[in-house]
Amino acid sequence: MTKKTLAWIFTGLTILVAIISNLTGNPPFLDPVMGILGLAAIILWCMIWIPARQKRRQVMLDEYGYTKKPNVVQVTYVESVTDQSTGGMGYSYTWGLSELPKVGDFVLAPVEGEEPKLAMIVGFDKAPEGIELKSVLRKITDEEMIAAAAERAAEEEAWLDHARLAVGLPVGDVGPFPEGYPVVPPATGDADPTAADAYGRGWWRIYKHAEENELPASEIEAFKTAANRWFAIRDRA
Known part of the structure; x- marks a missing residue:
């Protein structure tokens, strides 16, 4: 019989x-009986609640980094939910x-005189004395995160398609060049040493991206070859 069952019985x-x-x-003789039964019930419930509360506190500490829900979070503004940069200035919100709240969560935060901004939680803070903070408007939903990740993946694939096309790899329909991505340099032709160096660095960046993301070996090699070709032109000068 479990403690919880005994607690309910008592x-x-x-x-x-x-x-x-x-x-x-x-009748007076029932008072001690009721007291003993009630005391036993209280002891059993304490034996159940205290460990459960300690376990919950430990889970919160392991997963969230605190045991009591904070009332102030520190955030940094970001451009999108795929931006994991934490180098921006921190701002506090209630x-x-x-x-x-969890470090790494994305939220919508109000900004004085501007539209609400997308922000990422980078830590927790104490409420400053004498300063009235604005409150976080809402947390970005899982559905929004999934949609943003899919959009980011589609943009990245379009960028790589332009790189594949430049080095002569087979591609299907190539969409518009995505905004915010590095320019794909030409893969052939001639240039002065300065331009050749820039082209080589551009292709080297594409090559390293392909390598880090484990793209097909044929693509990795083609991007690396384009980079080395420009470096060879640069070094001949």
Whole structure:
């Protein structure tokens, strides 16, 4: 029999004795019986609740980094939910949402005189004295995160398609060049040493991206060859 079952039994017996005592005019001999049963129920419930509370605190500490829900979060503004940079300036906001905040969560934060900005939680803070902070508006949903990741993947694939096309690799329909991505340099032709160096560095960046993301070996080699070709032109000068 579990502690919880025993706790419910003793709780039920305590209530039952209290009802009998009330119906029979509160005879004195029932008072110690009710007290013993009630004390046993209390002890058992404490034996259940205290470890459970300690376990919950440990889980919160391991997963969130705190044991008590913070009321102030520190954020840095980002351009998109695929931006994991934490190098920006930190801003503090109060946290009044029902969800527990976690470092790395993306939120929508109000900005004085501007549209709300996308921000990422980078830590927790204490409420400053004498300063009234604005509150986080909402947390970015999982659905929004998934949609943003899919859009980012599509943009990256379009960028790589332009690189594949430049080095003569087979591609399907090539979409518009995505905004914010590095320019794909020419893969052939001639240039002065300065331009050749820039072209080589551009292709080397593409090559390293392909290598880090484990793209097909044929693509990795083609991008690396384009980079080395420009470096060879640069070094001949």
